[in-house]
Amino acid sequence: MVYHIVMWNFKEEIEECKKTELKADMAVHLKELVGKVPGLLTVDFVENPIPSSTHEIALVTTMEKAEDVKVYATHPDHVYVADHFVRPYVCQRACLDYER
Numbered sequence: 001m002v003y004h005i006v007m008w009n010f011k012e013e014i015e016e017c018k019k020t021e022l023k024a025d026m027a028v029h030l031k032e033l034v035g036k037v038p039g040l041l042t043v044d045f046v047e048n049p050i051p052s053s054t055h056e057i058a059l060v061t062t063m064e065k066a067e068d069v070k071v072y073a074t075h076p077d078h079v080y081v082a083d084h085f086v087r088p089y090v091c092q093r094a095c096l097d098y099e100r
Contacts, residue, residue, distance in 0.1 A: 001041070001062055001063070001064070001099070001100055002062065002063040002064070002065060002066050002068060002069060002097060002098070002099050002100075003060065003061070003062055003063075003096075003097065003098050003099075003100065004059075004060075004061045004062075004063060004069050004072065004095070004096075004097050005058060005059065005060050005061075005095065005096045005097070006058065006059045006093060006094070006095045007054075007055035007057070007058040007059075007093070007094045007095075008055060008056065008057055008058075008086070008090035008091065008092060008093050008094075009055055009056045009057075009090065009091055009092040010022075010056055010057075010089055010090060010091070011089060011090065011091050014089055019056075022085075022089050023045075023047040023057060024047075025085050026045060026057070026085050026086055027045035027047060029081045029084075029085045030043050030045055030059060030081060030085075030086075031043045031045065032081075033072075033075075033077055033078055033081060036075075036077045037071065037072050037075045037077060037078055038068070038071055038075075039063045039064045039065065039067075039068030039071055039072065040061060040062075040063055040068065040072055041061075041062045041063060041064060042061060042062045043059065043060075043061050044059070044060040044061070045057070045058070045059055045060075046058035046059070046060065055092065055094065057090070066097075066099055069097055
C-alpha cells in the first residue's frame, strides 16, 4: 500500500471567515475521487490539525501501488478538483509518499 500525504497553508489573502467553507468544499470534492481514480483506495482530509502543526490542512490518501501516484496526479477528475477547489487558495505545499 502507498500513502500520499500533501499539506498546505492558505494564501495570505484568504480571509479567516472563508476558510471553513473552503475546507468543506475541498474535503467533499477530494473524497469524491475514490471510485473515479484507478488505484485510489481512501481519502482523508485533515481540516483541524492540532496547534503544533506547521500546515493548516492536509490530504492523506492510500493507493494500491507506487505507480498509482502518477495516475492520480494526472487523472482528469483529480486535476479538475485541484485546479478549482484547492490550488487557487493554497500555498506552501509539502508532499510525502511512502510505501508500506
